[in-house]
Amino acid sequence: MASKRLVGYVRVSTAKQGHSGLGIEAQKEALERFAATEGFQILRVFVEVETGKGSDALDRRPQLAAALNEARRQRCYVGVAKLDRLSRDVHFISGLMVHRVPFVVAELGADVDPFILHLFAALAQKERAMISSRTKAALAAAKARGVTLGNPELPKARKSAAATIKALADQHATNVLPVIREIRRAGATSLHQIADALNARGITTPRGGQWYASSVRNVLARA
Numbered sequence: 001m002a003s004k005r006l007v008g009y010v011r012v013s014t015a016k017q018g019h020s021g022l023g024i025e026a027q028k029e030a031l032e033r034f035a036a037t038e039g040f041q042i043l044r045v046f047v048e049v050e051t052g053k054g055s056d057a058l059d060r061r062p063q064l065a066a067a068l069n070e071a072r073r074q075r076c077y078v079g080v081a082k083l084d085r086l087s088r089d090v091h092f093i094s095g096l097m098v099h100r101v102p103f104v105v106a107e108l109g110a111d112v113d114p115f116i117l118h119l120f121a122a123l124a125q126k127e128r129a130m131i132s133s134r135t136k137a138a139l140a141a142a143k144a145r146g147v148t149l150g151n152p153e154l155p156k157a158r159k160s161a162a163a164t165i166k167a168l169a170d171q172h173a174t175n176v177l178p179v180i181r182e183i184r185r186a187g188a189t190s191l192h193q194i195a196d197a198l199n200a201r202g203i204t205t206p207r208g209g210q211w212y213a214s215s216v217r218n219v220l221a222r223a
Helices: 024-038 062-074 090-098 114-144 154-185 191-200 213-222
Strands: 005-012 041-049 077-080 103-105
Touching (some): 005 024, 005 062, 024 077, 024 154, 041 062, 041 154, 062 077, 154 191, 154 213, 191 213
Parallel strands (some): 005 041, 005 077, 077 103
């Protein structure tokens, strides 16, 4: 049985940044409150900026893989603030359980067994499917009424798209800044060292690429 120690895992999705309660700092605070209340010791926290979609998401989430490996090595739990920070895909959750690393979810409490975790994951997956189905049905009904879907005014659409891209880049910068602060506290002083540390952690730029000194400079400028 795992001791009352845990390795924390925090994730923000590039597709869902800015949602209340899902930021990096908020998740860390939730884990700290949970640990203090339940008597857990947090050994380390792994941070990831990546989508949680898909049953094969582990291949795209090196920090989760690292958290699993560390928990196995330390013979302890992996702790998350919310179950959907792991995934909303029930098969993905089941696959993680195959790794035989016990999980604790701060918002659910310390005594939730694997069967209940499966139920919550299945409910989250069903909710996502229902939202998608309702959206498609609404679009089909609008099209049947003769409503023109999309934006026929291309200049306005381009302006809106540019504003959206800028907003996403700003939010990505907001999410990555706490990680950069941690890297600096660990001893990195130059932009090149920060870029190397971000790449080593598996964190990508807003467009999914590698970090360079110039891209770190751009993030700091946005801040």
